[in-house]
Amino acid sequence: MTADRPLAARVQLFTGKGGVGKTTLVAATALAAAEAGTRPLIVELGHRASVQSLFGVPIGHGPTDVGAGVHACNVDFDEALLAYVVDHVRFRPLARRLTELPTLQRFFRAAPAVSEVVTLRYLEDLAAETHRGLPRWDPLLVDLDATGHALMFLALPEVFEGLAEQGPLRDALDRFTALLSDAERTRLHLVTLPAPLPTQETLELHAALAARKGHTSVPLGALLVNRMPMPPLGDVPRESLEALGPDFRADVALADRAFARFDEARACVARLREEVSLPAVVLPEHRALRHALTLEHVAGLGRTLREALA
Template identity: 35%
Template sequence: MAAPPLARVLDGVRLHVVTGKGGVGKTTVASALALSLARQGRRVLLVEVENRQGISQTFDVPPLGTEEVRLVQDPSGGELWGLSVDAKAALLEYLQTFYKLGRAGGALERMGVVDFATTIAPGVRDVLLTGKVYEAVGRTSGGKRGQGRLVWDAVVLDAPPTGRVARFLGVNEQVAGLARMGPIHSQAASITRMLRDRRSVVHVVTVLEEMPVQESADAVAELSAAGFGLGAVVVNQVREPLVPAPLLARLEADGPQVEEQVRADLSAVGVRSGARTVGGLLAEARDHAARITLEDELTAEVDALGLPTLTLPALAAGTDDGGVAVLADELAAQGVR
């Protein structure tokens, strides 16, 4: 199945949900995506919901709180802001918005009701976290939703990992089904509509390893079946081959001749070409060849998902020394708008 053009997939998108298996660089990719959009003149909010302070570590700023903090002011006029959503604060805000509890909210917190709701009650935490994202996406300058201009041109959500992202995004549909009327039902139904709207897409981050690719494929199938819009697959930490393709082919076709060639090349530059040295080099090269073959097979599996694919290089220094900016430029060069 041919992937649709990236431009068509991203056209009009305001909420970018970024997920991926643990360890694939999900937060780094979410940060690079948000920065790429901000450097194109947009006002962007980058949100995390797992309380890991990954954004603050990526941008080397103090830990984020419950208020938006500006991370980048770009010469293009764009801005990147960061927010770490706290479920307890979101619950108190929700109670104040819909029930005008005032000081009673503080009393509930002291009694342990807030802790119970946000850590023990199944699903409530995810409802609150997605609710805060919903508020940010629809926030306008007029004070009330729908009045004035939108505050954020785009919101990028560093979402939970692929193993539970569909459940996280779908929790409000379950709540709306349980609460047949009232503000809880209305809020949950509105959040569900936003997450399934064409202006919201889920990007899946992977690396070219068997488990992450398989988990990405499972997530794409689950999200699609649940009715959530899909964006791009981002293949992160791509490394350039260390050995030229023709030499890799020769390793399999005529090993003895390659061994003699390696021995001659080492001698020509004054390096001892004993059996251990030559054998070690060839063993490393063959392992590398096997790795390249596997990555080619996994790339074909990613392509078979039928989504636009973005690739990001492995950075020797990680995100230090402007690494996130390098990745942001890579995304822009590949058509992220």
């Protein structure tokens, strides 16, 4: 049972407001999984720049070894579409010719839901890959787009409810639904920051997701609060500043602002813990992270995550 171990799911989806550090935490989870001896795969949905710059290795449609026991890939629409069409015509050269028809290409690029359907098909394929009888990728870590778009992506089976009653698309949607709603196989992690707007949006997202019932529900994993500031003056309490004279006015003003930010962050974490009934991990704001992201720091975050959720 993975109920208390959200990192044990084969497919882990990460979502959150833009700029909260989703890609960093996806990479951290991957590094920690590799250290624990499994074969993690990072899946980017079209935006590979951050992963590439972190690992220093270009990635493509097929999984690439990016080092430290981690593989990564980035879905390419044309390739994913080709794979989807091959399923149905069973003859690769014909499928390729069809997907290369300029007119069909225009249609596929413009038509609603095509990119979402072929992307889900791509994820499903990766999840099904085996190596010597065991799953080839474990876990599959999917870096979803920012909150709003991730919700649209997850809502795809609902969008087609009552539209595709039977046929191959229906079968595919049924399989996606089964995969997405199976708590044994899939978890959705919420990534946020301890600041008012991301906190508010996360509370709203959590409420929206918790309200989804039955086969449209997505099992939630963990709440990951990224970049929690450190106490501004370490062990030194704020009251000690009162004893300092006017010489220190500018420094004290700086410290006051840092304390205000720190207090605000603590209040956000308290609110998140109170209102979101998921295992929560608060990750420290690493000093070095604000300047350059190194693999070592990200791996450290991964260990913190893993220990907290073990």
